[in-house]
Amino acid sequence: MKKIERAIVSVFDKIKIVDFVKVLVDEFDVEILSTGGTGRLLEKNGIDIIKIAQYTESPEMFDGRVKTLHPKIEGGILYRRNLEKDVEDAEKYNISPIDMVVCNLYQFKEAIEKPGTTLEDALELIDIGGPTMIRAAAKNYPDVIVVPSPEHYDTIIAEMRKNKGAITEETRLKLAQEVFTIMADYNAAIANYLQKYYNPESNFPNTLIKIYEKVQDCRYGENWDQGAAYYKDASAKYGLQNLNQLGGKQISFNNFLDIDSCMQMLLDFGQEHYITAILKHTSPNGIALDKKDQLKSVQMAFSCDPMSAFGGIWGVNKELTKDVADFIVNKENIFVEVIMAPSFEAEALEILQTKENMRILEYGNLLEKREEIYQLPEIRSTLGGAVVQDYDYKPIIKEWNVVSKKEVTEQEKEALIFAYRVSKWAKSNSACFAQTYDNGIYTIGIGAGQQSRVHVVKLAAQKAEEFGHKEELKDSVMGTDSFFPFPDGLEASVDAGAKAVINPGGSIRDEKVIERADELGVALIFCGKRVFRH
Numbered sequence: 001m002k003k004i005e006r007a008i009v010s011v012f013d014k015i016k017i018v019d020f021v022k023v024l025v026d027e028f029d030v031e032i033l034s035t036g037g038t039g040r041l042l043e044k045n046g047i048d049i050i051k052i053a054q055y056t057e058s059p060e061m062f063d064g065r066v067k068t069l070h071p072k073i074e075g076g077i078l079y080r081r082n083l084e085k086d087v088e089d090a091e092k093y094n095i096s097p098i099d100m101v102v103c104n105l106y107q108f109k110e111a112i113e114k115p116g117t118t119l120e121d122a123l124e125l126i127d128i129g130g131p132t133m134i135r136a137a138a139k140n141y142p143d144v145i146v147v148p149s150p151e152h153y154d155t156i157i158a159e160m161r162k163n164k165g166a167i168t169e170e171t172r173l174k175l176a177q178e179v180f181t182i183m184a185d186y187n188a189a190i191a192n193y194l195q196k197y198y199n200p201e202s203n204f205p206n207t208l209i210k211i212y213e214k215v216q217d218c219r220y221g222e223n224w225d226q227g228a229a230y231y232k233d234a235s236a237k238y239g240l241q242n243l244n245q246l247g248g249k250q251i252s253f254n255n256f257l258d259i260d261s262c263m264q265m266l267l268d269f270g271q272e273h274y275i276t277a278i279l280k281h282t283s284p285n286g287i288a289l290d291k292k293d294q295l296k297s298v299q300m301a302f303s304c305d306p307m308s309a310f311g312g313i314w315g316v317n318k319e320l321t322k323d324v325a326d327f328i329v330n331k332e333n334i335f336v337e338v339i340m341a342p343s344f345e346a347e348a349l350e351i352l353q354t355k356e357n358m359r360i361l362e363y364g365n366l367l368e369k370r371e372e373i374y375q376l377p378e379i380r381s382t383l384g385g386a387v388v389q390d391y392d393y394k395p396i397i398k399e400w401n402v403v404s405k406k407e408v409t410e411q412e413k414e415a416l417i418f419a420y421r422v423s424k425w426a427k428s429n430s431a432c433f434a435q436t437y438d439n440g441i442y443t444i445g446i447g448a449g450q451q452s453r454v455h456v457v458k459l460a461a462q463k464a465e466e467f468g469h470k471e472e473l474k475d476s477v478m479g480t481d482s483f484f485p486f487p488d489g490l491e492a493s494v495d496a497g498a499k500a501v502i503n504p505g506g507s508i509r510d511e512k513v514i515e516r517a518d519e520l521g522v523a524l525i526f527c528g529k530r531v532f533r534h
Helices: 017-028 036-044 052-056 071-078 084-092 108-112 119-124 129-139 150-162 169-198 253-269 294-304 322-330 346-352 366-373 410-425 453-466 488-496 510-520
Strands: 006-011 031-034 100-104 145-147 212-217 229-233 244-247 274-280 283-290 312-316 336-341 359-362 378-382 385-389 431-437 440-447 476-480 498-503 523-526
Touching: 006 017, 006 036, 006 071, 006 129, 017 031, 017 036, 017 100, 017 150, 031 036, 031 052, 052 071, 071 084, 071 129, 100 129, 108 119, 108 169, 129 145, 129 169, 145 150, 145 169, 150 169, 244 346, 253 274, 253 283, 253 312, 253 336, 253 366, 253 410, 274 294, 283 294, 283 410, 294 312, 294 322, 294 440, 322 346, 410 431, 410 440, 410 476, 410 498, 431 453, 440 453, 453 476, 453 488, 476 488, 488 498, 488 510, 510 523
Parallel strands: 006 031, 006 100, 100 145, 312 336, 336 359, 476 498, 498 523
Antiparallel strands: 212 229, 244 359, 274 283, 274 312, 283 440, 378 385, 431 440, 431 476
């Protein structure tokens, strides 16, 4: 290992840079090359530097656009110390070795997110000299150490102290790889910005460039013999990466999928009332809305299908109270895999943490970030590729069209919209029977994942009866995620007890379905928006 003798320092993020360079100079007698704002800051703090323009005998040009683009800089980084021809060229052209490159880039992504940023502004923040230097240093990592972030300063100093001013090849390779990851993200941000700039209406560019950063390993994959990890979209400010785990086991692959579904359900239902969503395998098995009482919301959601709630994911949309924690922990036959809330009362958290295996997740203000979360497209992998679409976050009702002779009351309308919203989150084909109570609405039977609509309606009704909701089926409402291709699905709904049914309409047999609704004396609403979920 060779001692670091010369470093070039040019950083946009100047946090801790003075302390870092002082150690390089005072403890290891490293010669410092610098320029611009970084150089002025170092000089102001009493650190001797050699200015780049002085070193290269070439002035800065074009208002700072050209500072370090010079053979004495790039050559000093790139030449191979163990290759005789490179050494001869360096001596011939008076190029001295540069052993360390300390450089981080203009914050392009942060700049383009600021309101009012123009294309001209963005172009000026596309770094040229910085990427050139760090790429060169990374390419020549056997001879050069690149330091692309302040987070590495302490580690670098510790290693130099251990190795008499030198850095191991393992560290040099690790940071070289990091540089190319940084550059991939940086270039992706620029390419995506320019694509959006000339084609702002499309979420589907000809080339989709995404960078994902590993957040954590999963306990295991979809099955025990599969490995898995969770990655975040590097361009996303908000998402599951914002979750704070306050207790419980490591999160598994399946947990992440369920947590994602639960989070999206809560985003869809909003914050106006107390919402509880209980689900398993990404489909809801109980959801309730209460206008006054969180505990009641939890109890009513649980009552829909207590059997499936065992080992499920539970989510609420407001701070979780002590009463709810008591219910979850102390009621018989309740086993919760994950409980998630924006926050937890202190006593509630203490109670929940008595269950060592239960994953307790705090999601903070994510419900307030709905618009930002859904700006990015939804991407699902396929063999050898991916399908990409806009997230389905637009209003659940496109149009309210009562197509039957029978009308509905305002209370029934509210219940129908609730049932239809639940059907959106159950796997297609789906059906949801819902009923009202004093201060809220709750699911009494949910069917999901069936290949025919009539069978999913029958399944939802069967589950309602099985779990003690036979009486509640009478005068209930039913929502299903797409049209009835035949009247039989409507007939099954009425046979179960529904007095009003909502679906998007759109079948070639809509008129027959409407005619049958009038014969049965049931209200039928077409809302104009399909909500399939595959």
